[in-house]
Amino acid sequence: MIALPPGATIGILGGGQLGRMLAMAAARLGLKCAIYCDASGPAFDVAATSIIGGYDDLDAVRQFAKTVDVVTYEFENVPCALAEAAAEIRPVRPGVKALEVAQDRLNEKQFIAQLGLPVAPFAAVDDETTLAEAAKKLGLPAILKTRRLGYDGKGQVRLKRTSDLQDACSAISNAPAILEGKVEFLLEVSVLLVRGIDGDIRVYDVPQNTHANGILDTSTVPAPISQKARVRAADIATQIAEALDYVGVLAVELFFLGEDATEPLIVNEIAPRVHNSGHWTIDACVVNQFENHIRAVAGWPLGDPQRHSDAVMTNLIGADVNEWKNMAAEPNAGLHLYGKNEPRPGRKMGHITRIGPKSGD
Amino acid sequence: MIALPPGATIGILGGGQLGRMLAMAAARLGLKCAIYCDASGPAFDVAATSIIGGYDDLDAVRQFAKTVDVVTYEFENVPCALAEAAAEIRPVRPGVKALEVAQDRLNEKQFIAQLGLPVAPFAAVDDETTLAEAAKKLGLPAILKTRRLGYDGKGQVRLKRTSDLQDACSAISNAPAILEGKVEFLLEVSVLLVRGIDGDIRVYDVPQNTHANGILDTSTVPAPISQKARVRAADIATQIAEALDYVGVLAVELFFLGEDATEPLIVNEIAPRVHNSGHWTIDACVVNQFENHIRAVAGWPLGDPQRHSDAVMTNLIGADVNEWKNMAAEPNAGLHLYGKNEPRPGRKMGHITRIGPKSGD
Numbered sequence: 001m002i003a004l005p006p007g008a009t010i011g012i013l014g015g016g017q018l019g020r021m022l023a024m025a026a027a028r029l030g031l032k033c034a035i036y037c038d039a040s041g042p043a044f045d046v047a048a049t050s051i052i053g054g055y056d057d058l059d060a061v062r063q064f065a066k067t068v069d070v071v072t073y074e075f076e077n078v079p080c081a082l083a084e085a086a087a088e089i090r091p092v093r094p095g096v097k098a099l100e101v102a103q104d105r106l107n108e109k110q111f112i113a114q115l116g117l118p119v120a121p122f123a124a125v126d127d128e129t130t131l132a133e134a135a136k137k138l139g140l141p142a143i144l145k146t147r148r149l150g151y152d153g154k155g156q157v158r159l160k161r162t163s164d165l166q167d168a169c170s171a172i173s174n175a176p177a178i179l180e181g182k183v184e185f186l187l188e189v190s191v192l193l194v195r196g197i198d199g200d201i202r203v204y205d206v207p208q209n210t211h212a213n214g215i216l217d218t219s220t221v222p223a224p225i226s227q228k229a230r231v232r233a234a235d236i237a238t239q240i241a242e243a244l245d246y247v248g249v250l251a252v253e254l255f256f257l258g259e260d261a262t263e264p265l266i267v268n269e270i271a272p273r274v275h276n277s278g279h280w281t282i283d284a285c286v287v288n289q290f291e292n293h294i295r296a297v298a299g300w301p302l303g304d305p306q307r308h309s310d311a312v313m314t315n316l317i318g319a320d321v322n323e324w325k326n327m328a329a330e331p332n333a334g335l336h337l338y339g340k341n342e343p344r345p346g347r348k349m350g351h352i353t354r355i356g357p358k359s360g361d
Numbered sequence: 362m363i364a365l366p367p368g369a370t371i372g373i374l375g376g377g378q379l380g381r382m383l384a385m386a387a388a389r390l391g392l393k394c395a396i397y398c399d400a401s402g403p404a405f406d407v408a409a410t411s412i413i414g415g416y417d418d419l420d421a422v423r424q425f426a427k428t429v430d431v432v433t434y435e436f437e438n439v440p441c442a443l444a445e446a447a448a449e450i451r452p453v454r455p456g457v458k459a460l461e462v463a464q465d466r467l468n469e470k471q472f473i474a475q476l477g478l479p480v481a482p483f484a485a486v487d488d489e490t491t492l493a494e495a496a497k498k499l500g501l502p503a504i505l506k507t508r509r510l511g512y513d514g515k516g517q518v519r520l521k522r523t524s525d526l527q528d529a530c531s532a533i534s535n536a537p538a539i540l541e542g543k544v545e546f547l548l549e550v551s552v553l554l555v556r557g558i559d560g561d562i563r564v565y566d567v568p569q570n571t572h573a574n575g576i577l578d579t580s581t582v583p584a585p586i587s588q589k590a591r592v593r594a595a596d597i598a599t600q601i602a603e604a605l606d607y608v609g610v611l612a613v614e615l616f617f618l619g620e621d622a623t624e625p626l627i628v629n630e631i632a633p634r635v636h637n638s639g640h641w642t643i644d645a646c647v648v649n650q651f652e653n654h655i656r657a658v659a660g661w662p663l664g665d666p667q668r669h670s671d672a673v674m675t676n677l678i679g680a681d682v683n684e685w686k687n688m689a690a691e692p693n694a695g696l697h698l699y700g701k702n703e704p705r706p707g708r709k710m711g712h713i714t715r716i717g718p719k720s721g722d
Contacts, residue, residue, distance in 0.1 A: 003686060006698045024385055027407045029689075030698025030711065046388045048406040283647055286695045286716055301690035308670050308716060325364060328390075329662035334647045337367045337391025350391065355647055355669060358718075 003299040004069050006030035010294060011068030011090070013061070013082065015041030015050065017338040017348060018074040018274050018290075021282070023047045025290035031298060036064045042339045043074075058085035065089035072248060072297045076102045076272050077149060093197070093247040093297040098272035101244065104147045105178050108270060115243055117236055118266045120255070121181035128169050131179065135165055138181035144168050146175040156214070183266055185255035189223045191237035192278040194249045194292040194302055201241065202292065202305040203234040204285065207313075209253070209277050215346065219277040219313040221284065222359065225256055229264050240270060249293040251275030276315065276348070283334035283353040284311035309355040321349035332356060364660040365430050367391035371655060372429030372451070374422070374443065376402030376411065378699040378709060379435040379635050379651075382643070384408045386651035392659060397425045403700045404435075419446035426450035433609060433658045437463045437633050438510060454558070454608040454658040459633035462605065465508045467539050469631060476604055478597055479627045481616075482542035489530050492540065496526055499542035505529050507536040517575070544627055546616035550584045552598035553639040555610045555653040555663055562602065563653065563666040564595040565646065568674075570614070570638050576707065580638040580674040582645065583720065586617055590625050601631060610654040612636030637676065637709070644695035644714040645672035670716040682710035693717060 004010075010026050012019045015037030023033040023046045035043045035050040044050040049067070053060035058081060065071055065086040072093055073083065080103070083096045101111045109122045123134035125144060135142060140162065146155035157164075157171045159179075169177075188211070192204040208223035209216055223230075237252040244250075253268040278289035287295075287303025295302055316324075321343050327335050330352075337350035365371075371387050373380045376398030384394040384407045393409040396402075405411040410428070414421035419442060426432055426447040433454055434444065441464070444457045462472045470483045484495035486505060496503060501523065507516035518525075518532045520540075530538075549572070553565040569584035570577055584591075598613040605611075614629040639650035648656075648664025656663055677685075682704050688696050691713075698711035 006682075006685060007700065007702060020388070024388055024407070027381070027385055027700070028697055030685075030700045032406055032700070045393055045409040046385070046407050286644055286693060286714075295689065301686060303689070304692040304694070306692065308718075321367075324367060325662060328656065328664070331665040331667065332647060333665070334389075336389055339368065339388070339391045339393070341368060353647075357669075 004031070007032070008069040008298065009034055009048070009067065010298060011036060011064060011071040011086070012043065012047075012074055013037075013071065013078050013086070014074035015039070015043040016074060017042050019043030020046055020338060021290045022072070022074060022274065022294060025288065026294045028291060029294060029300070031294060034064070034068050036061060045339055055079050055082050058082065061086050062089050070297050072293070073099075074273055094250070094272050095245065095247070098244050098246055098250075102270055102272045105145055105269070106147050106176075109178065111243070112240065112267050112270075115239055117239060118263045120183045120266055120268070122178050125169075125177040125179050127174070128165070131165055131169060134179040135159065135162070138179055140164075141182045143180045143182065144172060144177055145180060146172050146177050148175070183255050184257070185266070186258050187223070187256050188268070189225065189233060189254050189256050190219070190275065190277040191233050191252045191254065192249060192275060192281065192289050193234070193237045193241055193252070194289070194296050194305070195241045195246045196296050196302050197247050197299050199242075200302050201238055202302045203237065204278060204281055204289065204305045205307050206230050206233050207277050207280060213346070215317060215348075216276045216315055218315070219280050221280055221307060221311045226259055229256065229259065233265055236265060236267060244272075246272070248272075248296045249274045249278070249289050251277060253277070279336070279351050280311040280313040280353050281305075281307070282336070283355055284309040308358060310357065310359050311353050311355050313351055313353045315348060316350040316352065318343050318345040318347055318349065324350070327352050330354070365392070368393070369430040369659065370395050370409070370428065371659060372397060372425060372432040372447070373404065373408075373435055374398075374432065374439050374447070375435035376400070376404040377435060378403050380404030381407055381699060382651045383433070383435060383635065383655060386649065387655045389652060390655060390661070392655060395425070395429050397422060406700055416440050416443050419443065422447050423450050431658050433654070434460075435634055455611070455633050456606065456608070459605050459607055459611075463631055463633045466506055466630070467508050467537075470539065472604070473601065473628050473631075476600055478600060479624045481544045481627055481629070483539050486530075486538040486540050488535070489526070492526055492530055495540040496520065496523070499540055502543045504541045504543065505533060505538055506541060507533050507538050509536070544616050545618070546627070547619050548584070548617050549629070550586065550594060550615050550617050551580070551636065551638040552594050552613045552615065553610060553636060553642065553650050554595070554598045554602055554613070555650070555657050555666070556602045556607045557657050557663050558608050558660050560603075561663050562599055563663045564598065565639060565642055565650065565666045566668050567591050567594050568638050568641060574707070576678060576709075577637045577676055579676070580641050582641055582668060582672045587620055590617065590620065594626055597626060597628060607633070609633075609657045610635045610639070610650050612638060614638070640697070640712050641672040641674035641714050642666075642668070643697065644716050645670040669719060671718065671720050672714050672716050674712055674714045676709060677711040677713065679704050679706040679708055679710065685711070688713050691715070
């Protein structure tokens with residue numbers, strides 16, 4: 001395994017809070033970061049160098065790639081053409097394939113289903129006619145989601161009854177979409193997995209995730225599911241990572257149906273990057289998800305994903321952050337602010353992780 | 362208490378690894394850092410802005426101070442005139458008084474002794490005559506130390522017998538010095554304390570420290586001393602911090618003479634800054650020494666200093682760092698590299714903290 005030596009430079013496409021935390025993790029290992037982003041962002045303040053370049057500017061990203069030793073990305077909507085242009089110059093990890101799969105909900109669902117892994121029932125929707133057919137096939141309630149560019153609850157419409165179908169396509173601007181059959185589940189969990197360039201895999205303890213207004217609200221470790229279900233969750237994520245020949249941190253969101261279900265877990269979606277539901281690892285693990293992603297893309301040995309503490313991570317969305325001073329005074333709590341100026345509604349401003357002694361699982 | 366808001370800028374005098382870890386801690390809180398250093402250093406890669414300026418360039422530091430909200434320093438040999446010039450423009454925390462005391466071993470010893478706290482017997486030495494008098498008064502063995510600019514075992518001569526006195530002054534270039542009587546101690550410990558601008562004080566668990574070739578080698582928490590001795594150690598450090606009206610992290614190195622001693626602890630020296638013997642707090646505490654220093658100088662509530670894990674921190678000096686790949690593969694270990702290029706002998710290149718479940722104290 002050829003590892004980049006300390007002092008090498010990791011290029012990161014994207015300059016948001018995930019890029020910021022990746023850059024901080026790289027610094028811990030004596031690695032430099034260079035950020036490529038279409039606008040100044042939270043990562044710029046902690047990286048050795050940062051440049052502003054368009055996500056459609058292939059020449060600019062090639063130039064950027066020449067200044068670094070390996071390229072990674074912090075958001076899954078990096079245009080594939082941009083990643084491919086960078087890959088002409090330097091290795092891009094995780095690869096372009098992971099982007100192609102994760103950027104399109106239909107590709108993603110088909111890819112996972114083809115691995116024989118459980119997904120919610122789904123059907124492609126291109127217009128009102130195919131929507132009507134899909135609704136007939138899957139039944140209602142169901143959720144209409146754009147194939148591309150939806151996140152944090154955006155680009156989604158919940159359909160409860162037949163009359164909801166009427167305006168559904170126009171509500172998502174007639175974008176190519178999929179209809180997902182509604183899954184009755186007990187709770188949501190996620191797997192944070194890291195895979196090295198030699199195929200070594202480490203899996204963090206599975207958090208339970210809750211959402212508010214379509215945005216992740218809390219991640220709690222350990223999740224209240226059996227050891228058997230955890231092993232299955234890790235197994236599902238491992239199969240996906242191996243099928244993608246993945247390098248780096250991969251997040252797999254899962255619905256947990258219950259201990260008595262024949263298949264207790266269903267894959268909701270994957271994210272080919274460090275993930276909000278893994279932020280608790282900063283305060284509860286000796287090597288967090290950001291550092292393990294950096295280690296993987298730099299060809300380093302992976303770090304120990306073991307947690308030393310139980311943890312509840314809570315996102316600070318919009319005005320939540322105004323309570324920073326009270327939160328800073330809490331015992332047993334790690335406060336993380338992303339350096340964003342305006343606490344706009346729905347904007348991820350930071351998070352707080354409250355830890356406690358490690359419980360038995 | 363007026364706290365700097367997230368987004369404010371901390372100016373740091375000095376750009377070494379301590380400045381680097383301070384900047385990373387500030388970033389976690391959404392605070393920016395600006396570095397002022399006489400040469401490019403490890404902190405430059407993780408700070409929002411960095412400038413090179415002479416430590417005797419008072420105009421340059423005044424200009425620098427105008428660009429930040431508060432000024433701190435990462436090494437105790439910042440010239441007092443530089444700190445005073447910055448203080449004309451912005452608050453400098455910890456203050457100039459802490460520098461004056463800590464930069465001069467004679468001032469330091471006198472200051473601590475005047476507080477009624479235990480120090481090793483000492484006497485001022487200006488030349489061979491005063492050295493002979495001091496040796497007569499304190500007896501041999503003893504250690505001759507320059508009053509200023511000695512650290513990591515530099516600027517020191519051990520005197521075992523009268524014949525050693527002969528070349529001792531020239532060995533330290535006839536610099537103003539003190540002679541310290543040798544103290545027989547069982548082990549060395551240190552107190553890492555943080556004091557806020559409102560006088561609030563938090564104390565980390567006391568590590569035992571070992572040295573190799575005059576440089577810190579390991580810090581182990583908890584130290585094998587009684588609860589009573591720990592309380593006394595914290596009490597000594599608290600008295601020093603209050604007497605200095607100190608703001609930030611203060612390190613107090615102590616000799617531990619034994620549980621049966623009338624006074625089990627003697628102050629060796631103080632450092633008005635984050636300290637190498639506190640690096641274990643990064644991996645074993647939810648709020649580490651660097652973050653607590655930043656919180657203090659920014660007027661924030663102090664963070665919880667409680668450790669969640671036991672820890673052994675080992676410095677990586679010079680060529681030790683070449684083993685980075687093996688160390689990166691260790692479980693339960695946090696590896697920290699400072700981004701320095703050449704692993705010269707005696708140079709602090711990084712550290713590794715091995716953690717384990719928290720033991721009873």
